[in-house]
Amino acid sequence: MSTFPGPVMVASGCGGTGRELAAYADLVGLDLVTRSITLDPRSGGPSPRIVETPSGLVNAIGLQNPGLEHFLATELPWLVRAGVRVFVSIAGSSMGEYADLARRLSRAPGVAGLEINIGAPDQVGEDLFDVREPYHAASVVAAVRREFPGDLPVLAKLRPDLSRIVEGARGVTDAGATAVVIGNAVPAAMPDGRPGGLSGPAIGPIALRCVAAVTAELPDVAVIGGGGISSVDDARRFLDLGARAVQIGTALLHDPTTVARVRAALTREEDAP
Amino acid sequence: MAEAPRPGQGPLHVTGEVLATKKAGAYRHLTITAPGIPQRFRAGNFVAVDAGEGRLARRALWIHRVKESGAFGPTLDVVVDATGPGTTWLADRPVGARLAITGPLGRPFALPREPVACVLVGVAHGAAPLFPLAERLRERGCAVNLVVAAPDEAHLLSALEARRSARAVTVITGDGSVGVRGAVPSQIAEILERADADVVYAVGPRDVLRAVAGAAEARGAWSQVALETPMPCGTGLCQGCPVPVIAEDGASRMVRGCVDGPVFRGDRLDWEALG
Numbered sequence: 310m311s312t313f314p315g316p317v318m319v320a321s322g323c324g325g326t327g328r329e330l331a332a333y334a335d336l337v338g339l340d341l342v343t344r345s346i347t348l349d350p351r352s353g354g355p356s357p358r359i360v361e362t363p364s365g366l367v368n369a370i371g372l373q374n375p376g377l378e379h380f381l382a383t384e385l386p387w388l389v390r391a392g393v394r395v396f397v398s399i400a401g402s403s404m405g406e407y408a409d410l411a412r413r414l415s416r417a418p419g420v421a422g423l424e425i426n427i428g429a430p431d432q433v434g435e436d437l438f439d440v441r442e443p444y445h446a447a448s449v450v451a452a453v454r455r456e457f458p459g460d461l462p463v464l465a466k467l468r469p470d471l472s473r474i475v476e477g478a479r480g481v482t483d484a485g486a487t488a489v490v491i492g493n494a495v496p497a498a499m500p501d502g503r504p505g506g507l508s509g510p511a512i513g514p515i516a517l518r519c520v521a522a523v524t525a526e527l528p529d530v531a532v533i534g535g536g537g538i539s540s541v542d543d544a545r546r547f548l549d550l551g552a553r554a555v556q557i558g559t560a561l562l563h564d565p566t567t568v569a570r571v572r573a574a575l576t577r578e579e580d581a582p
Numbered sequence: 583m584a585e586a587p588r589p590g591q592g593p594l595h596v597t598g599e600v601l602a603t604k605k606a607g608a609y610r611h612l613t614i615t616a617p618g619i620p621q622r623f624r625a626g627n628f629v630a631v632d633a634g635e636g637r638l639a640r641r642a643l644w645i646h647r648v649k650e651s652g653a654f655g656p657t658l659d660v661v662v663d664a665t666g667p668g669t670t671w672l673a674d675r676p677v678g679a680r681l682a683i684t685g686p687l688g689r690p691f692a693l694p695r696e697p698v699a700c701v702l703v704g705v706a707h708g709a710a711p712l713f714p715l716a717e718r719l720r721e722r723g724c725a726v727n728l729v730v731a732a733p734d735e736a737h738l739l740s741a742l743e744a745r746r747s748a749r750a751v752t753v754i755t756g757d758g759s760v761g762v763r764g765a766v767p768s769q770i771a772e773i774l775e776r777a778d779a780d781v782v783y784a785v786g787p788r789d790v791l792r793a794v795a796g797a798a799e800a801r802g803a804w805s806q807v808a809l810e811t812p813m814p815c816g817t818g819l820c821q822g823c824p825v826p827v828i829a830e831d832g833a834s835r836m837v838r839g840c841v842d843g844p845v846f847r848g849d850r851l852d853w854e855a856l857g
């Protein structure tokens with residue numbers, strides 16, 4: 310089996326701990342990106358954390374996660390035993406933290422790859438290392454790549470910001486990323502003004518535009534696309550533009566069988582003569 | 583932490599169909615086919631349903647009852663309290679409408695092993711999951727005292743029917759339109775005393791749950807409270823329904839209302855942080 314994920318992945322933060330998906334999808338061979346894991350546990354932001362908006366959701370989860378140690382001790386072994394291909398999303402408040410996370414995950418048995426969350430909608434508010442400058446994003450990727458074995462993929466997840474995406478994709482690829490993931494939720498505000506991220510069908514066309522820009526200008530860069538995908542047709546639009554895989558997030562919150570359905574349909578197509 | 587479901591257990595995602603719809607006071611009762619879900623139901627479970635018109639979050643509804651409907655096999659009854667556009671859309675579903683339904687979800691009520699004295703407190707539509715609970719408890723020989731409360735008669739859930747599932751029923755309304763005038767918090771200690779309660783179950787607003795849990799603790803009774811937090815997905819995927827609990831080591835941490843709850847031990851909730 311190739312180490313490159315796809316064609317369908319569960320997007321970060323939208324698959325629970327992974328276990329909850331067992332009721333709705335075959336876990337064997339499922340490409341799951343975990344919710345972003347930080348070195349220390351984070352209890353996340355206040356309620357409400359998710360609000361509806363036409364064709365989308367705005368979320369302000371605040372990176373709630375149990376911290377690396379707990380993740381390694383309890384969540385990861387269960388997922389690996391269940392046959393899930395686990396891509397661990399990592400987020401850090403400094404360059405050193407990203408490197409530390411990568412080093413410790415490089416020794417964890419069963420990790421299929423890393424996804425570096427360097428495109429969170431609100432880096433500053435979430436106390437994440439500020440990587441708005443493509444130069445900083447590339448430095449993070451280089452630091453992670455140094456600590457993580459070269460034969461496993463390191464994905465760099467960028468925000469779907471058209472003005473920056475090509476430069477950003479080039480930078481992280483030169484720094485050693487196996488592929489770029491486009492895109493994260495789009496910076497938005499909760500009704501009370503707190504920073505959040507907009508996801509779902511509302512951002513699909515934005516993400517698609519960013520994918521088109523990168524595949525056109527950087528044909529050698531491997532792209533994984535996501536944003537608002539809830540059907541096979543949505544997924545195909547990204548793949549037709551040159552994305553090598555897609556990620557599905559928000560649609561799972563609405564219909565937890567979405568990944569299984571899209572995966573089955575795309576796999577059937579692949580098998581067809 | 584949620585365990586992976588074994589075959590024949592765990593939630594299903596199905597297309598249901600509305601078989602009957604009935605207005606009852608401020609609420610709308612829907613009877614729905616949901617193939618496979620009724621068979622897996624335990625009291626305290628809920629379903630997550632679509633809220634139509636492109637709404638991406640789902641609405642959590644208590645399973646009020648499971649009943650045999652002849653040709654359709656077992657069906658679900660849910661109570662819709664139309665408080666926003668999504669629940670209004672749901673309440674307006676006509677007979678024959680199709681609905682995506684996921685369930686049964688959540689940790690159900692824990693049942694006592696011994697035939698003990700139980701008090702069940704349900705505020706407004708929160709009384710919905712208590713009717714099937716009362717039946718289970720009665721089957722186990724427990725004395726069941728049901729308290730149904732609401733601001734007014736229109737929001738009182740099936741007080742008449744309550745009499746069928748419980749030995750004793752107390753009705754409390756804020757405006758005194760039926761039963762005793764008042765609110766649960768000021769009366770709960772006396773109710774528990776009178777029933778000589780060993781176990782208390784409660785569903786409703788937080789201030790009521792907190793008062794119930796406190797009164798239970800004061801007399802050394804167990805409490806199980808079901809929280810009605812908004813649940814964007816209901817399935818444990820989104821972390822959008824955080825609930826602060828106090829762990830064995832005394833530290834407070836965030837768990838998910840949908841999969842780690844909605845039923846919690848009253849003495850395990852971090853009431854201060856819950857607000």
Ligand SMILES: Cc1cc2nc3c(=O)[nH]c(=O)nc-3n(C[C@H](O)[C@H](O)[C@H](O)COP(=O)(O)O)c2cc1C
Pocket residue numbers: 320321322323343344345359366368370372398426466492493494507508509510512535536537538556557558559560820821
């Ligand atoms: C509730 C929620 C939580 C998320 N958590 C994370 C996260 O921890 N790390 C991350 O990189 N992206 C996170 N995302 C972004 C998604 O992974 C995805 O990139 C984005 O939502 C766009 O895809 P979608 O429209 O299919 O959801 C989250 C999104 C949602 C809706």
